[in-house]
Amino acid sequence: MAVLRTVSTVGVVGAGAWGTALAAAAARAGREVLIWGRDARTVDDINRHHENRLRLPGIALDDAIAATRSLDRVCAMDAIILAVPAQSVRGTAADMAEALPEGRPVVVAAKGFERGSGAFMSDVVAEVLPQAVVGILSGPSFAEDVAHGLPTAVTLACADDDLCSALVEAIGHNTFRPYRSGDLIGVQVGGAVKNVLAIACGVVVGKALGASAQAALVARSFAELTRLGRALGARPETLAGLSGLGDLVLTATSAQSRNYSFGVALGRGESVDELLGPRRPVTEGVWTAAAVVGRARALGIEMPICEAVAAVVAGRLPVDAAIEGLLSRPFRSEE
Ligand SMILES: NC(=O)C1=CN([C@@H]2O[C@H](COP(=O)(O)OP(=O)(O)OC[C@H]3O[C@@H](n4cnc5c(N)ncnc54)[C@H](O)[C@@H]3O)[C@@H](O)[C@H]2O)C=CC1
Numbered sequence: 132m133a134v135l136r137t138v139s140t141v142g143v144v145g146a147g148a149w150g151t152a153l154a155a156a157a158a159r160a161g162r163e164v165l166i167w168g169r170d171a172r173t174v175d176d177i178n179r180h181h182e183n184r185l186r187l188p189g190i191a192l193d194d195a196i197a198a199t200r201s202l203d204r205v206c207a208m209d210a211i212i213l214a215v216p217a218q219s220v221r222g223t224a225a226d227m228a229e230a231l232p233e234g235r236p237v238v239v240a241a242k243g244f245e246r247g248s249g250a251f252m253s254d255v256v257a258e259v260l261p262q263a264v265v266g267i268l269s270g271p272s273f274a275e276d277v278a279h280g281l282p283t284a285v286t287l288a289c290a291d292d293d294l295c296s297a298l299v300e301a302i303g304h305n306t307f308r309p310y311r312s313g314d315l316i317g318v319q320v321g322g323a324v325k326n327v328l329a330i331a332c333g334v335v336v337g338k339a340l341g342a343s344a345q346a347a348l349v350a351r352s353f354a355e356l357t358r359l360g361r362a363l364g365a366r367p368e369t370l371a372g373l374s375g376l377g378d379l380v381l382t383a384t385s386a387q388s389r390n391y392s393f394g395v396a397l398g399r400g401e402s403v404d405e406l407l408g409p410r411r412p413v414t415e416g417v418w419t420a421a422a423v424v425g426r427a428r429a430l431g432i433e434m435p436i437c438e439a440v441a442a443v444v445a446g447r448l449p450v451d452a453a454i455e456g457l458l459s460r461p462f463r464s465e466e
């Protein structure tokens with residue numbers, strides 16, 4: 132397959148906070164950028180007012196960024212970043228299938244496993260878009276920080292080294308620093324699992340269980356993430372890197388995180404249903420929790436924190452019972 136390795140134009144599929152922030156990064160790197168959004172008002176806002184007022188209000192976007200409701204036009208760009216929520220990746224990729232030329236890089240920026248199948252996003256895209264070369268972008272980075280041009284480092288994984296370098300050049304600059312990787316599995320495990328764990332870490336804060344409990348939970352969360360990652364074939368250095376430990380620390384300790392904030396609100400007594408209303412920002416950990424647990428069980432891997440989150444968000448277990456369950460587990464060796 133002839134792979135396109137010169138990236139002058141970037142298409143971004145998804146006009147949420149993250150798609151818009153990545154468009155801003157690519158524009159800063161000197162690329163012409165076209166964003167696809169399904170919401171006509173947001174597309175209009177970006178074109179007329181150079182702002183995504185719904186998802187990144189108050190942040191001026193570069194003139195090099197335009198928006199469209201035509202997926203076909205975005206598929207004609209040199210590289211495509213897929214930044215819709217993880218559970219929409221399959222459907223959106225299917226809508227791109229006819230228009231996407233062969234050998235085109237498609238970089239998934241969503242963080243999650245597919246519900247039901249438990250599939251990695253890279254496998255979903257490879258299945259639906261066999262003509263694409265798949266990349267994964269993940270790591271500790273809030274959309275607001277990236278859009279404001281604050282210093283950020285992420286991991287960009289792709290099996291094709293030369294293409295990976297071209298993609299890094301296409302979106303990277305002094306304050307947005309993608310590190311190359313060939314470990315697509317490791318990068319995806321970190322990004323998906325940390326969202327589930329961050330919900331638990333938020334609950335600890337919402338319940339005011341103390342700073343010691345918070346630190347203990349982050350460390351035991353990393354043990355779970357590492358255990359699953361290793362069993363799925365991730366490299367240890369990826370799990371300890373930006374997309375693993377780095378993103379877990381960010382997401383599990385910051386009020387800017389939607390997953391952590393969801394956990395805080397749960398801990399303070401709000402219900403899952405109240406927290407998942409329409410037009411609310413995406414909380415990926417809620418949708419990925421069961422898929423993580425499913426994959427872990429299939430491999431015989433213990434993930435008690437993720438199990439507890441999955442049961443709570445599915446409405447099968449009250450928060451207090453989940454905490455009690457974790458605290459009454461037998462003592463064990465630290466691994
Ligand atoms: N916001 C952030 O700081 C970061 C987000 N991400 C990831 O990026 C992905 C997207 O998140 P955000 O942009 O933050 O979410 P968001 O809540 O800001 O926006 C989601 C966007 O996706 C659109 N959307 C939802 N379902 C869709 C569908 N079926 N087809 C097409 N469009 C659809 C919505 O209209 C909305 O514009 C998530 O997987 C998230 O984990 C990754 C790193 C940072």
Ligand SMILES: O=C(CO)COP(=O)(O)O
Nearest residue numbers: 270271272273388389390
């Ligand atoms: O992935 C993120 C930061 O790296 C964003 O986290 P939230 O989706 O929890 O806001």
